[in-house]
Amino acid sequence: MHGQFTVGLIVAYTAYLGILQAPIRQVTGLIQQLQQATVSFERIETLQAAVPRVVSPPNAIKLARFHDRIQFDRVGFSYDPSVPVLKNIDFSLAKEQVIALVGSSGAGKTTITNLLDRFYDPTEGKITLDGVDLRQADLESLRQQIAIVSQDVILLDGTIKENLEYGTPNASEAAIWQAAEAANIATFIRDLPDGLATQVGERGIRLSGGQKQRIAIARVFLKNAPIVILDEATAALDNESERFVQASFDRLMADRTSLVIAHRLSTVRHADNILILEHGEIVESGTHDQLMAQNGRYKELYDLQFT
Ligand SMILES: Nc1ncnc2c1ncn2[C@@H]1O[C@H](COP(=O)(O)OP(=O)(O)OP(=O)(O)O)[C@@H](O)[C@H]1O
Ligand SMILES: [Mg+2]
Numbered sequence: 001m002h003g004q005f006t007v008g009l010i011v012a013y014t015a016y017l018g019i020l021q022a023p024i025r026q027v028t029g030l031i032q033q034l035q036q037a038t039v040s041f042e043r044i045e046t047l048q049a050a051v052p053r054v055v056s057p058p059n060a061i062k063l064a065r066f067h068d069r070i071q072f073d074r075v076g077f078s079y080d081p082s083v084p085v086l087k088n089i090d091f092s093l094a095k096e097q098v099i100a101l102v103g104s105s106g107a108g109k110t111t112i113t114n115l116l117d118r119f120y121d122p123t124e125g126k127i128t129l130d131g132v133d134l135r136q137a138d139l140e141s142l143r144q145q146i147a148i149v150s151q152d153v154i155l156l157d158g159t160i161k162e163n164l165e166y167g168t169p170n171a172s173e174a175a176i177w178q179a180a181e182a183a184n185i186a187t188f189i190r191d192l193p194d195g196l197a198t199q200v201g202e203r204g205i206r207l208s209g210g211q212k213q214r215i216a217i218a219r220v221f222l223k224n225a226p227i228v229i230l231d232e233a234t235a236a237l238d239n240e241s242e243r244f245v246q247a248s249f250d251r252l253m254a255d256r257t258s259l260v261i262a263h264r265l266s267t268v269r270h271a272d273n274i275l276i277l278e279h280g281e282i283v284e285s286g287t288h289d290q291l292m293a294q295n296g297r298y299k300e301l302y303d304l305q306f307t
Helices: 007-049 109-116 139-143 160-165 173-182 186-191 209-223 239-253 288-294 297-306
Strands: 069-077 086-094 098-103 124-129 146-149 227-231 257-261 273-278 281-286
Touching: 069 109, 086 109, 086 124, 086 257, 086 273, 086 281, 098 109, 109 227, 109 257, 146 209, 160 173, 160 209, 173 186, 173 209, 173 239, 209 239, 227 239, 239 257, 273 288, 273 297, 281 288, 281 297, 288 297
Parallel strands: 098 257, 098 273, 146 227, 227 257
Antiparallel strands: 069 086, 069 124, 273 281
């Protein structure tokens, strides 16, 4: 305006202005990232500061390999003090026996298995394993004894091999294949272009329900725990994969002690003892034949499925 600026100076000025803008924008971007990181960090801190409610007591008893029996002694439990979930649960499971839990949804079947693995402690009564109250047992020595195939199998975003080894970090390649074989999943893995190195995707999204279950079963074979909990999936599998899963379940239960939650009554027919659970209480128990003769709730459930 006053004739003092040359064209060159104006060009240089706008160029410098442009160069100045970029770092300013970067700084504001950084502030945003910092804020996000602060929030995430707080969440991580909360998680890390969480104190487990269930811990090994001082002078915990290290459990030897399971050899005698599990005893539920008038066990009562509630997640929320005002809502009782289990009442007066009393049963015993001897070595190499199979106990089946049957009952409608929400009856408390999964909760019983949560107590056996000591994810929670009973609010009444006690659970003993070979005569040791679970609350007095060393937690690690307890959990080493028990393997679970849960209702909804959770796979980690990684390879099939990593998912199989989870729980048994030092397994040999041969042991892994043996477990896969026993779980009826070896052929499937062998036919994959990447074999054991195949990525399963987030939560195992690239596998079918039946394949995921068989991977979970293989994991249990690999862990080789003396006690197994099978929480049968409620989601229906097609007949073919159900046959595969059933065959590997049967192999898994042979010479192990099992607690089986069955939605398909065909699974429970051969159990040594069947417990019928209603609203957190055992309303009937016995073998298949005894319960059929009793003509009670079990027979009712059975007839519903097969007629
Ligand atoms: N983590 C939890 N916190 C609070 N309540 C829970 C929790 N888990 C289960 N419950 C409640 O406890 C009761 C028993 O649940 P549980 O999962 O044992 O049923 P289930 O017999 O396994 O049923 P399903 O056949 O559907 O698997 C239900 O009423 C449920 O709402
Ligand atoms: Mg359940």
